[in-house]
Amino acid sequence: MRSGSNLEKVLAEGKFAVTAELGPPKGADPQVIIDKANILKGHADAVNITDNQTAISRMCSMAAAKIAIEQGLEPIMQMTCRDRNRLAMQADILGAAALGIKNLLCLTGDHQSFGNHPEALGVFDLDSITLIRMVRDMRDVPQFQCGEEITFAPKLLIGAAANPYADPFPFRAVRLAKKVAAGIDFCQTQIIYNVEKFEEFMRQCRELGVTEKCKILAGVAPLKSAGMAKYMKNRVAGMDVPDEVVERISAAEDAQSEGIDVCVEVINRVHEIDGVAGVHIMAVEWESAVPEILSRAGLRPGSE
Amino acid sequence: MITAERKPFEQIKAVTDQFENILVVGCNTCVAVCLTGGEKEAEQLASQLRLQRKNDGIGGSVETVTVLRQCENEYVDAVAAQVEGKDLILSTACSIGPQLFADRFPKVRVAPAMNTNMLGVVKQHHVWTEYCAACGDCGIFNTGGICPIVRCAKTLLNGPCGGSQGGRCEISPDVPCVWQLIYDKLASFGLEGNLSRIGGPKNWSKSSSGGPRTMKKEGFEP
Numbered sequence: 001m002r003s004g005s006n007l008e009k010v011l012a013e014g015k016f017a018v019t020a021e022l023g024p025p026k027g028a029d030p031q032v033i034i035d036k037a038n039i040l041k042g043h044a045d046a047v048n049i050t051d052n053q054t055a056i057s058r059m060c061s062m063a064a065a066k067i068a069i070e071q072g073l074e075p076i077m078q079m080t081c082r083d084r085n086r087l088a089m090q091a092d093i094l095g096a097a098a099l100g101i102k103n104l105l106c107l108t109g110d111h112q113s114f115g116n117h118p119e120a121l122g123v124f125d126l127d128s129i130t131l132i133r134m135v136r137d138m139r140d141v142p143q144f145q146c147g148e149e150i151t152f153a154p155k156l157l158i159g160a161a162a163n164p165y166a167d168p169f170p171f172r173a174v175r176l177a178k179k180v181a182a183g184i185d186f187c188q189t190q191i192i193y194n195v196e197k198f199e200e201f202m203r204q205c206r207e208l209g210v211t212e213k214c215k216i217l218a219g220v221a222p223l224k225s226a227g228m229a230k231y232m233k234n235r236v237a238g239m240d241v242p243d244e245v246v247e248r249i250s251a252a253e254d255a256q257s258e259g260i261d262v263c264v265e266v267i268n269r270v271h272e273i274d275g276v277a278g279v280h281i282m283a284v285e286w287e288s289a290v291p292e293i294l295s296r297a298g299l300r301p302g303s304e
Numbered sequence: 305m306i307t308a309e310r311k312p313f314e315q316i317k318a319v320t321d322q323f324e325n326i327l328v329v330g331c332n333t334c335v336a337v338c339l340t341g342g343e344k345e346a347e348q349l350a351s352q353l354r355l356q357r358k359n360d361g362i363g364g365s366v367e368t369v370t371v372l373r374q375c376e377n378e379y380v381d382a383v384a385a386q387v388e389g390k391d392l393i394l395s396t397a398c399s400i401g402p403q404l405f406a407d408r409f410p411k412v413r414v415a416p417a418m419n420t421n422m423l424g425v426v427k428q429h430h431v432w433t434e435y436c437a438a439c440g441d442c443g444i445f446n447t448g449g450i451c452p453i454v455r456c457a458k459t460l461l462n463g464p465c466g467g468s469q470g471g472r473c474e475i476s477p478d479v480p481c482v483w484q485l486i487y488d489k490l491a492s493f494g495l496e497g498n499l500s501r502i503g504g505p506k507n508w509s510k511s512s513s514g515g516p517r518t519m520k521k522e523g524f525e526p
Binding site: 081082086108109110111113114122124125126127128129130133134145161162163165166167168171174175177178181182190237238 | 457458459460461462463464465466467468469470471474475481484487488496499500502503504505506508
């Protein structure tokens with residue numbers, strides 16, 4: 001075992017993994033994490049703790065991850081390259097491992113212009129791929145990025161994101177293969193609504209041997225309203241929401257229930273794709289949707 | 305070239321109002337080519353200041369002179385006679401100009417009239433685009449002659465990221481995704497496969513991050 005995490009165990013056993021997402025609060029109240037953790041507990045094999053998501057300053061992912069552990073939830077700590085240089089990142093990686101965090105998701109991060117501090121300096125000392133390689137070397141060699149020896153290696157399962165809908169399309173699987181070469185164990189994809197395109201992406205991943213070395217979790221998210229569907233389609237960078245999905249949510253009497261149905265249909269379809277090892281459910285600020293999605297999809301994470 | 309834009313007049317005036325005798329100094333190299341701080345623009349700024357100061361009842365004088373390059377001692381030193389008796393040198397060069405004037409005329413206050421923004425190219429008439437970060441370690445041979453350090457919003461060495469769609473950067477539809485340009489350029493040589501190699505991490509110690517830099521030409525005495 002590389003990390004000894006529950007997620008690693010579930011993936012190694014070939015079970016269909018379920019991960020969810022927990023966004024730390026814009027404040028210092030640990031109760032927010034505790035409440036969200038209690039909703040998600042028992043409904044995910046591990047839970048992503050976001051790191052200043054969309055460049056908005058929040059409670060740090062490491063502290064929120066530690067609180068999640070105390071609540072019996074396994075965190076996947078997210079780390080972006082936007083806010084820290086390699087010194088700070090390595091310090092946080094060692095600290096996270098010391099606190100019992102066993103999964104790390106390596107991201108470049110949204111540009112600071114999207115968030116609430118657009119005047120901030122964007123650090124970007126590393127990018128997601130050089131971050132991945134650094135973490136891999138810290139765990140496996142073990143050494144710091146500079147080459148100096150680490151006396152007690154951080155045992156972390158290394159993850160990354162992948163977006164099948166960004167351009168140029170032929171490069172997307174290649175870029176994921178670069179992340180595999182850099183050292184990831186698993187990846188979570190951008191939210192899937194266009195399943196056909198995702199199928200093609202997965203075909204390319206299989207061809208490149210990506211699925212043999214990396215567990216791919218398909219990203220899914222319930223749409224809460226027609227407004228959200230349109231916003232995701234038109235305004236969110238790197239998204240691909242087909243017209244029929246927007247129309248379905250718009251036409252539905254109960255948009256939330258329809259949104260969950262669409263999400264469940266995507267889960268059922270990606271479940272059938274060769275090389276998909278699980279799903280990552282991004283019900284941001286709608287954590288209570290997760291148990292319902294799992295129930296309708298017939299998924300029971302954590303169960304034998 | 306180095307590009308610079310004039311500060312808003314209100315900001316300039318907030319400084320110049322505190323002084324009596326002002327010398328506006330133009331620079332006839334980069335900022336003249338980008339039509340913001342050459343002889344003509346320096347004279348325009350001086351006229352605008354004279355008019356404003358007359359209306360506001362501020363005494364003293366506003367004179368102007370333009371040098372070929374404000375980044376070389378000999379050109380800066382050559383206007384010593386005009387600097388004589390002034391309390392403020394207002395430079396319309398990039399930030400190098402006012403700094404060199406401050407060095408060469410230590411008893412005179414100096415102010416920039418400009419905001420220096422980039423090392424860029426004239427993309428089309430009256431449009432400049434940033435091309436170089438002066439990072440001190442040029443690697444553009446590997447990226448199709450295109451710099452991702454300054455032209456990618458996240459200085460990626462392994463782009464395009466997940467925010468690239470339709471050739472546009474996620475930060476704005478007005479910004480081209482430079483990694484799409486790099487991909488297309490390499491593909492035009494049949495070399496897009498090169499992008500499967502991992503780039504970086506970057507050595508930033510050669511950039512301004514490593515501290516103020518000095519360059520010496522070997523074989524010459526300073």
